[in-house]
Amino acid sequence: MKKILVANRGEIAIRVMRTAKKMGIKTVTVYSTIDRHSPHVKYADEAVLIGEAPSNQSYLLGDKIIEVAKAQNADAIHPGYGFLSENAEFAELCEANDIIFIGPKSHAIKIMGSKLAAKDAVKAYDIPMVPGTAEAISDIPEAKEIAKKIGFPILIKASAGGGGKGMRIVENESQFESQMDRAISEAVNAFGDGSVFIEKYVTSPRHIEIQVMADTHGNYIHLFERECSIQRRHQKVVEEAPSSVLTPKLRHEMGEAAIRVAKACDYIGAGTVEFLLDDDLNFYFLEMNTRLQVEHPVSEIITKTDLVELQIRVARGEVLPYTQDDIKIHGHAMELRVYAEDPLNDFLPSVGTLETYTMPQGEGIRVDNGFEQGMDIPIYYDPMISKLITFGKTRDEAMSLMLEAIDNYHIEGIETTLPFGTFVFEHDAFRSGHFDTHFVKKYYSAEHLLEQHKKEARIAALIAVNAYVKAQKLLRVPQ
Known part of the structure; x- marks a missing residue:
């Protein structure tokens, strides 16, 4: 090659x-x-x-x-x-x-590209799954009866879906028909496929994914988990590795389950198996992403590997250079996706010119970046500007460095998710590790962020006044 x-x-x-x-x-x-x-x-x-x-x-x-x-x-x-x-x-x-x-062979992409086909493929491999329908359903009265048997709340999901599109939470029977109509319509518009299925809605879940890698010689390994529960509109914004809640036993069980999912479709290359984790630490298969993930850097950092290099080596037909016993966890890594979005305006895209663009640097800081000062943010693509990643010996160290890195990431001309990142990494729920996919819904609001801005402005003003007073005193000292 x-x-x-x-x-x-x-x-x-x-x-x-x-x-x-x-x-x-x-x-x-x-x-x-x-x-x-x-x-x-x-x-x-x-x-x-x-x-x-x-x-x-x-x-x-x-x-x-x-x-x-x-x-x-x-x-x-x-x-x-x-x-x-x-x-x-x-x-x-x-x-x-x-x-x-x-990447993987086309048949693996096809199987895992349909959530229903993926469920069907892994059912013989002893993979825990959320209770729900085994096939697509469009008959609304029949679907309602199934939903009643499963028990509300339930989740309607597009089979061909992703990114939260074609997904509806239904709290009770009275909402069912309207939400079913909306889910089907949204799935048709987004994917050209109105197939939907129904699952029991797991309340207060955590979103945990396992990085897997497989070669053409029948070798499979996993590179542990990533915690991806901080999301807005079902899209990840903050990721970390490892998760603060997994025990060594649970980590092993989820890793083995992920490898079984990969084997179910004869997977080759880098892939990610996603799970939901409930309050009682029961995990359920969600889907498999048949590609490199946005958040792959945190896995690279804690396992001291280069996932792109492994992808290339596998594609060249080489044997994986690691066995499972070779892969160890070293320290803790955090990632913030820096989007051109306005967190004060429902995270709507922010279009403009990067009038100032200076990235943080230093030991333990990595920025995977695609822009430079003076560039315009195009409206045609995903609004992610970069990924800000920090590494520490401990979770606290990685968080502390992240806050410092955010402070030293200077962007003017557009709004970004950097202030939202500060909000997350300073929040008690995140710092304690006791959070779930409803973090934004539970704790975040534009008002909270505005109050934070006002507080910072007050502190800055006090510092400025204090400096001015000291300077005036020095000027008054007789020479």
Whole structure:
């Protein structure tokens, strides 16, 4: 493997290319017209314009990306995450054109791309699952009867869904029909597939995922868990590894369960098995993500591994260089996704120019970044600017360093989730480890953040006044 095409943009494109260069592999990237001057274009050895700004005219053009790969003599394609990373047809297209797809085989993507197919695939592997329907359902009266048998509250979920789309919590029978209609409609609009299913709603759950890796020689390992319970609109914002609530026994059980899920679909490469954890520390299979996750850095840091390097080595047909016994947990890592969103306005996207953009630096701080000062934030893509990651010997140390890093991350011209990060990492519930996926709903509001801003402004004003008074006293001292 001498040359890899990275079919993505921003921080993940740079992240993949950094490892490729370290391994002595040349890189090609593609870009849209609006990304012409983006850092990932400058970082690549070669860059090719792929189309206009909208992703369906550029980064989602599988046929065109294959053409570029062949024209540039790329041996392999790394899809990053998002865009074509979980597109089974694109993986098949790579295979048909003798280009290595750095990811799982298309059949694994297909199975795990449907939540119902995934449940069906793992049911013979002794994987705990939330009580619910085993197949898609659209008959509302029949669905209501099933929901009554399962017991409210229940969750209606799109089979082809993700990111919280096509998902509805139903607290009681009277809400059922309207929420079912909405879930089906949203699923059709988002995925072109109105298939939904019903599950018992796990109250106060934690979202725990296990990183797995498998090679083509039948070897499987897991790299422990990530805690991903701090979410807004069912989207993760803060992640950490390891989780503060898993015991060694539970960690082992969940890791083994994740490997069984991977084996259920003959998985190859890096993947993530997601679980819900209830109040009594019972865990339930949620889904499998057949790609590198946004939050993979925290797993890399605590296990001292490079997951992209492992992906590339597996894609080249190499045997995994580690056994399960080789993988140990070292310290604690935290990640904050820095989004161009306004936490004072329901996390709506914030569009503008990065008038000031200075990233924090120092030991234990890592920033996976895709922007630079003076750039505009495009409206066409996910609004994530970067990922701020900190590492410490302990959880408290990682949190303390995170707060320091946020203070030293200077962004002007747009609103970002940095102040929200401060709110989370200073909050007693998060610091104690006693929180769940309802953290934002329970504790966060724009008013809380405004009050925090006012408090900080008052402190800054007092410091300024104190400094002024001291300066005046010094000026009055007779010479």
